[in-house]
């Protein structure tokens with residue numbers, strides 16, 4: 190296939206796949222590295238390297254799931270608390286082979302939206318690389334991520350923009 194045809198096919202067949210549809214099992218290190226590597230090729234203004242990605246697998250991933258469930262319990266009004274949602278959060282993370290947290294570093298050198306835009310383009314690269322490697326993925330942005338800064342060790346000029354779920358399909 191011509192280069193342009195291959196690219197068109199990868200772009201046009203990209204879609205989100207949710208954890209309930211993941212087949213289970215680990216993602217090969219080589220493939221995960223390729224996914225992260227592709228993110229580095231997103232355009233950026235003034236080379237501020239705005240995207241911050243952190244991979245969670247194994248016990249660390251379980252900890253992230255439990256932490257998000259705890260955040261839910263601590264921040265929801267008691268009368269709105271749903272036990273099912275509390276249990277679903279770690280379960281959904283458990284069904285994924287890996288989670289990549291998507292965060293942005295605001296350098297102050299360019300407008301914030303430009304660094305968010307560059308980070309979103311980096312995520313698109315990851316989406317496309319997942320597609321080319323038959324890995325399911327999707328970008329989730331639950332309200333709970335606004336409380337993740339301490340867990341992720343993010344500073345005041347940094348913000349978590351979401352969770353990138355990955356799994357075999």
Ligand SMILES: Cc1cc2nc3c(=O)[nH]c(=O)nc-3n(C[C@H](O)[C@H](O)[C@H](O)COP(=O)(O)O)c2cc1C
Nearest residue numbers: 203204205206309326327328329330331332350351
């Ligand atoms: C920035 C961003 C945040 C998103 N947040 C959520 C989310 O919190 N929950 C959700 O179900 N889908 C969310 N989505 C949508 C899915 O990731 C997915 O893109 C959408 O279902 C469209 O399907 P497609 O990717 O197959 O075209 C988000 C998408 C983007 C771009």
